[in-house]
Amino acid sequence: MDSLTEFFTSLQLDYGYLIRPLIVGTLVSVVCSVVGCFIVLRRMSFLADAIAHSMLAGVIGGYLLMKVFYQQDSNLTAMLIGAILSGILTVAMVGFVTKFSRVKQDTAIGIMYTGIFAFSAFFISLESVSQYIQIDIYHFIIGDIMAVDNSELWLLAIVASIVLPVVILFYRPLQLTTFDPIMAAAIGIPVMAVEYLLTACTSLVVVSGVQIAGVILVVALIITPAATAYLLIDRLDRMIITSAIVGVLCFWFGFAIAVFLGTEPGATIVVIMTGVFLSSLVLAPKYGLLADWVRKSNTVPQEMMEDVLGCVLRAKGKSVPVTEVLKHIKKPAPRVRKSIVMLERQGLLDVDNDKVLLTDDGRFQAKRLVRAHRLWETYLDRTGTTPKEKIHDTAHRLEHLSDEKTVEYLDDKLGHPVTDPHGSIIPNDSELIVGKDLLLSVLRSGNQATVVRTDGDAAPLDLKVGQRITMGPRSKDGRIWQVITLDGKKLSLTHNAADAVVVRLIAKS
Amino acid sequence: MIVNANKSIEVPAIKVQHLTVSYGPVPALLDVSVEIPQGKLVGIIGPNGSGKSTLMKSMLGFIKPDVGTVEIFGTDVTQVKGRVAYVPQRGSVDWDFPITVREVAAMGRYSYRRWWQDLKKEDLRLADEALEKVRMSDFRDRQIGQLSGGQQQRVFMARALAQDAEILLLDEPFAGVDAATERAILDVLQETKEAGKTVVVVHHDLGTAAEYFNLIILLKQRLFAFGTPFQVLNPKLLTDVYEGNLKVFAELAKQSSDDTGDGTGDEVNDG
Numbered sequence: 001m002d003s004l005t006e007f008f009t010s011l012q013l014d015y016g017y018l019i020r021p022l023i024v025g026t027l028v029s030v031v032c033s034v035v036g037c038f039i040v041l042r043r044m045s046f047l048a049d050a051i052a053h054s055m056l057a058g059v060i061g062g063y064l065l066m067k068v069f070y071q072q073d074s075n076l077t078a079m080l081i082g083a084i085l086s087g088i089l090t091v092a093m094v095g096f097v098t099k100f101s102r103v104k105q106d107t108a109i110g111i112m113y114t115g116i117f118a119f120s121a122f123f124i125s126l127e128s129v130s131q132y133i134q135i136d137i138y139h140f141i142i143g144d145i146m147a148v149d150n151s152e153l154w155l156l157a158i159v160a161s162i163v164l165p166v167v168i169l170f171y172r173p174l175q176l177t178t179f180d181p182i183m184a185a186a187i188g189i190p191v192m193a194v195e196y197l198l199t200a201c202t203s204l205v206v207v208s209g210v211q212i213a214g215v216i217l218v219v220a221l222i223i224t225p226a227a228t229a230y231l232l233i234d235r236l237d238r239m240i241i242t243s244a245i246v247g248v249l250c251f252w253f254g255f256a257i258a259v260f261l262g263t264e265p266g267a268t269i270v271v272i273m274t275g276v277f278l279s280s281l282v283l284a285p286k287y288g289l290l291a292d293w294v295r296k297s298n299t300v301p302q303e304m305m306e307d308v309l310g311c312v313l314r315a316k317g318k319s320v321p322v323t324e325v326l327k328h329i330k331k332p333a334p335r336v337r338k339s340i341v342m343l344e345r346q347g348l349l350d351v352d353n354d355k356v357l358l359t360d361d362g363r364f365q366a367k368r369l370v371r372a373h374r375l376w377e378t379y380l381d382r383t384g385t386t387p388k389e390k391i392h393d394t395a396h397r398l399e400h401l402s403d404e405k406t407v408e409y410l411d412d413k414l415g416h417p418v419t420d421p422h423g424s425i426i427p428n429d430s431e432l433i434v435g436k437d438l439l440l441s442v443l444r445s446g447n448q449a450t451v452v453r454t455d456g457d458a459a460p461l462d463l464k465v466g467q468r469i470t471m472g473p474r475s476k477d478g479r480i481w482q483v484i485t486l487d488g489k490k491l492s493l494t495h496n497a498a499d500a501v502v503v504r505l506i507a508k509s
Numbered sequence: 510m511i512v513n514a515n516k517s518i519e520v521p522a523i524k525v526q527h528l529t530v531s532y533g534p535v536p537a538l539l540d541v542s543v544e545i546p547q548g549k550l551v552g553i554i555g556p557n558g559s560g561k562s563t564l565m566k567s568m569l570g571f572i573k574p575d576v577g578t579v580e581i582f583g584t585d586v587t588q589v590k591g592r593v594a595y596v597p598q599r600g601s602v603d604w605d606f607p608i609t610v611r612e613v614a615a616m617g618r619y620s621y622r623r624w625w626q627d628l629k630k631e632d633l634r635l636a637d638e639a640l641e642k643v644r645m646s647d648f649r650d651r652q653i654g655q656l657s658g659g660q661q662q663r664v665f666m667a668r669a670l671a672q673d674a675e676i677l678l679l680d681e682p683f684a685g686v687d688a689a690t691e692r693a694i695l696d697v698l699q700e701t702k703e704a705g706k707t708v709v710v711v712h713h714d715l716g717t718a719a720e721y722f723n724l725i726i727l728l729k730q731r732l733f734a735f736g737t738p739f740q741v742l743n744p745k746l747l748t749d750v751y752e753g754n755l756k757v758f759a760e761l762a763k764q765s766s767d768d769t770g771d772g773t774g775d776e777v778n779d780g
Contacts, residue, residue: 191571
């Protein structure tokens, strides 16, 4: 028992000085990270940063005023009022420059706050001023949280008891004006007043926070926990709570490390927070980079699946061992295997005993691809856009542009070629469907059809509706279509004439 | 005294008088006066940058005009609360905002509660009903960014329905949605109109304007015409308004005067 009491007494003697900074720091963390959610969502982060820096001018003003006229050192109230005034001045000047010049807001903020901050630093380093004032710019920036006194504790308690109820009471107006200010105006929410309210809360939080925790810690506490929560959470109310929890936990953890290592607490906490942000950037379940990467690698690109189909088609109806497919497609094996699984799921491949076979649907799709590939090869060859030795590779990339309209366009433009530049037949099974109305120009030698319609002036006069025809082989490099009628008459048609006749396919050969 | 008795019928849903709005040296709207009667489906059309959205924002009380007034059912727009519902243009919404489909729909009920009050169970029920109407119930708990374009548009339709306002304003609801969604939105608009409400739509497709709307406001900084599609979509007026696009419009104007039905004119937008 005694030893326990002793333990706590010694704990209080050794570490009692930590309690006040810990309480004050926790309060700062909560208010900053709650208000920060709205600042991040409204893209005002840079403005918070600006207020934090430029308030140095106000602090100095308040300090000097009390010192010179009332001989008081470090009057907190005067410095606070000065800081708030300089915050308002910064916001006003940024607004002024943005409105009346072509300089945009981010630039205006950058100019104004660095200017005001630098002027303050310049001013207090003047010999005639520095005799009056002891403001330590290093601590202004990095903070001196260990040195907080009771008046600052009270200050923070008051600020927290103003800001937190405001956020809770005005939650819906704040949410709606942030998300959709036009609707907010339409249902009678005073949009500008809500914005001023938020700016006032921000200034209050920043000004009181910087007094205690320094510029860097306050700005980081406003932006970083909120941004972390933004990556993790999909709802504003939960984002605010998460942000507060992240802020407080980072503060405690960083504070403990700082005490343990004897480092600067403000800097340590910011380092921890940044670390937490970066790890959630990578690990966040929905919006993290890792989740993104997993999602991407889970979806097999269409192209790879098409390559697999093409590879299996080349086996001409025999089943192919998976290892063979892997050998032909020079892509990472697990992904090729995954695309085989996907193709099986889509009913295009049968997988049995590590061997793959095209289904009827699969064969149809594969032929469609071969058709696209050979048409592209013909196109590349005829247009002369690509050197001969590169035609195959280029066509291999282009064959994935195989939507119906593209292929139809190519086919027509090339005069419905029968063979590609290497002499291989360009399959058109996907076009030739028995019983379907087609242009005569797409028919191949041996096809039988009846004439349904003849369109336009280009239509040959000696073909009558209802007449039955058989296609002969093309002549003159495929530029002339030969039609054989039932009574054995041979007709020659140009591309235009063949395009002008609509027929119904009866039989393919 | 007869005038008094008929007041509720005669008072226009939206009355815009001598409205001039400017953002810079050139006015976005110049001396626009128009009276939109109750219970009509009205289209605002005009080329890009013709002040269509500005007119709409003025009707919502979001923009303070340089000169002029906007009255909603005879009351100045700044005094009117929640009688006008609004569906924003898709491009102007922050789709990354941490908010779910249901929460957006529930926003329609905000105007029924004081700002410090919580939403009631009934409000959530009405929000759910509105989502049901636009067939978005299955996506209730999704974050709004994880929807397709048409679905996103329907969520905001649900919000407007939940608000149950007498006037519905939509900013380019048909931009970039598929044909099915376009049909679905149009059906909801027709239903809303038949329920006696006034619907105003900013629209850029001249080809469909005649088919969709009872009345058309033709706008380019100033009011060029206001009337039935037959009155407004005449070649003379259209070439006046769309001067930069004469070639495209010679064709279109011809179509719309020949047959006030279906034209095709997606090209209208990109002038």
